[in-house]
Amino acid sequence: MDNNYKIEFEKFFSYSLSVDCLIFGYKDGQIHLLLIKRNIDPFSGEWAIPGDLVYPDEDLPQAANRILFDLTKLNDLKLHQSETFGHPTRHPQGRVITCAYFALIKIDEVNAVASSWANEISWIPVHEIGKLAFDHKLILNSTFNNLKIKLKTEPICFDLLPDKFTLNEFQQLYEYAFKTDFNKANFRKKIKQIPFVAHNEKQTKVKHRPAKLFSFDQSKYIDLVRDELFTFKM
């Protein structure tokens, strides 16, 4: 960005608007976040949450979906709005207000790729993320909190889990998110009401008794909720 550019910027407009897109995935018992390594100043070389300015005539979720698509080639995923950050000095080069969205993806079904604006990307376990560019650590903390709140009341964990999962993978997702251990027997009693499809398939390549595979029964869930026979609660 050359200097003229910045002068024009400040002369005509006092602020601009961006969205940041926090893409969460689950593997190896850990919730990961997709980060990009910045290759332009400011914060060149540092890890950041993917984001971009909102285009004219583009709705905010649409902008977030564009970023998501650029990185994952995934389309039309459910986006969850998180917090909006607008502190006057949060961006060193001008006033940029950013609205954070998060998306949950089945990590084994995508191959996140570098894009024009992100030549190095990486999945990093949420609890191991250190310093980030801008105020992105704040954005992550706030957004992960929002994710945790939704994990308690909506069946969005199944957006993170693979289509077929074991009950232990399911349990470990919550154990990682809330940093607590649950008793296996009690956990299974609690989730008994959740509508699952029990497959005949089992885990393979494990050196112990293989676990049964389950799927979330989306259509049965919708029916149950419609008839007020069940509310998801963890």
Added chain:
Amino acid sequence: MDNNYKIEFEKFFSYSLSVDCLIFGYKDGQIHLLLIKRNIDPFSGEWAIPGDLVYPDEDLPQAANRILFDLTKLNDLKLHQSETFGHPTRHPQGRVITCAYFALIKIDEVNAVASSWANEISWIPVHEIGKLAFDHKLILNSTFNNLKIKLKTEPICFDLLPDKFTLNEFQQLYEYAFKTDFNKANFRKKIKQIPFVAHNEKQTKVKHRPAKLFSFDQSKYIDLVRDELFTFKM
């Protein structure tokens, strides 16, 4: 820098940013929202949520606090961020992104006043609010939902209740918010753990047995939470 570039640029950054401030109060067993009657187009003559453009060098909560102060002369209240709305056509005169905040006030301690930009204001029970200007009905619905979620997990009900309240006023606040009736004896058992100051005073001017007055014991609450002896849950 050539001229084309500049035109592109202006187009790109021709948004403006506002905050809307939803001010809730509680009286007569109902949660009320402070609305203003617009006296300029668009939507002149219609009811709307108070809001204003964000000033340069002003943080978002600061802008919301400014609106709150203009209308109520209250300062430094806790503001809760709600949803951000940015649909390209949500404002008929241009692209305006708005970030919604809500504040909870003790309605009997303020005297909401008209201001330069709001010559008619009114407290309206939340469940009786009809059509509003712009997409303000959407904003209200989303924000009242956020309020309800926080009412379940944080002791913010005491920001709405008067300093000294009866247990029935307390109960009725939740009954109004969630549109359900609670059993009195069971409700009182549930709230037994909440730290209250029990006053010797009683209700006056009621034509039945006067109820005892209580206050929320803020400092005890903070101690209990710090020591993880209590979490607010309704």
Added chain:
DNA sequence: GCAAAAGTGTTTGGATTACACCCATGC
């Protein structure tokens, strides 16, 4: 057989619910 994790049953104590009853005040 052994290690490792899958998977299930029992007991207990605390919380939730339904319901019944008594109490204090104004008129």
Added chain:
DNA sequence: GCATGGGTGTAATCCAAACACTTTTGC
């Protein structure tokens, strides 16, 4: 006295936590 809401006790039930136990696989 009676109407009105304030205020409390009991018993049945449900739910969550703690814990122990059996099962199935690989090696």
